[in-house]
Amino acid sequence: MADLKNTQFIDINQTKRISVSEVILRVYQALVERGYNPVNQIVGYIMSGDPTYITSHNNARSLIMKVERDEILEELMRNYVETCIERKGREKK
Template sequence: MYDKTMTFSVSNEKDQEMKRILTTVYDALSHKGYNPISQIVGYILSEDPAYITTYNNARSLIRHVDRDELLQAMVKAYLSE
């Protein structure tokens, strides 16, 4: 049937979900004319949802992302490049 061992990684799935959410939030902020990088950084630093637009449900989505996990993933991605 299957000769190879299959692995399951929750971390990888979380990273993919965070990326999907951040991409959606980024697109929503861009569409509304904001600087998405500045707005997302403001949200990460303050946890104030007012930095994120409600357009396309972005504000609700960003609240599903744990900021500590997001920062860890970002540092990991930055250092791996």
């Protein structure tokens, strides 16, 4: 039994924060597992903010709501630039 004379506390900085890229990966996998087109569903969510575009399978809807939509868009754009645009720039040299 807990000691009721002392105040319990939690250090939020010690709780593990999942990265945006990990959220996107997990949501993508959950959508695929449920037979949805993950690109269409994630775009629908980013454009509208409506979480019902994301399945609740494997807690995907709760996960995606833990990050801001602009963070998701930023991560997707960063990844696109790094994998597509910069690679094409290196190939031209």
